[in-house]
Amino acid sequence: MSSTSSGRPVGARDRDSEGRARNARPRDGLGRPLPYDADGVPRQPEGVVRTPPETVAQAQALLDAGRPFHAHEVFEDAWKSGPAEERELWRGLAQMAVGLTHAARGNGTGGARLLRRGAQAVREWSADTGARRPHGLDTGGLLAWACRLAEAVENGSAGTVDAARQAPRLRGAA
Known part of the structure; x- marks a missing residue:
């Protein structure tokens, strides 16, 4: 079997400690895989259970830093670990972050497809629950941002999208 320049066998799969396939390549700020020997940005650990305020704060910090792919991973953790009645909200936010990515x-x-899909999930969640600002989230502002x-x-008309400059404010205007 031949090897890559990093010494990894061609076709070898990265595995986590339980043997599940996990890509260990470093990633850039937009989540694109880099060569194994490249310096990437710190990755978000998977499966972290956070409170909703922690989720929103961490995701906002990542969005502000131009790292929407990584913010999506934070929202995905909330989607997978949160209460069933909130899963659509967190899934929609994750889709918006991936759309920006x-x-x-x-x-x-x-990007446009995922932004709209995420907006629809957040819109339906808000309509179903009647909540206007769940966990302090500006759902109306997020819907408008995603659609725009x-x-x-x-x-x-967007030109080149700058993820940090065009990131949403999760709780509205600062």
């Missing part, structure tokens, strides 16, 4: 990577079609960015990406 794709838009910033230059994938306008995928999706439209701008699709019609070309």
Whole structure:
């Protein structure tokens, strides 16, 4: 079997301590895999249970740093570990973060699609529960942000999307 420049056998899969497939390659700020010997940004640990305020604060810090892929992982943890009645909210926020990731990577079609899918999940969650600001989240502002960015990406007026500059404010204007 031949090897890559990092000494890894071609076709070898990264595994975690339980033997599950896990990509161990370093990643850039937008979550793109880098060569094994490259310096990447710190990855978010998976499966962390946080309180909703911790989730929102950590995700906002990552969004502000231009790391929406990593914010998506924080939302995904909340989606998977939170109460069943909130899963659509966290899933929608994760989709919005991935939509911003794709838009910033230059994938306008995928970015717009995920921004709209996430907005719909948040809209339906808010409508179903009647909650206007769950966990202090500005759901109305997030819906407007996602729809505006999706439209701008699709019609070309967004230009190159800067993930940090165009990140949403989860709790509204600072």
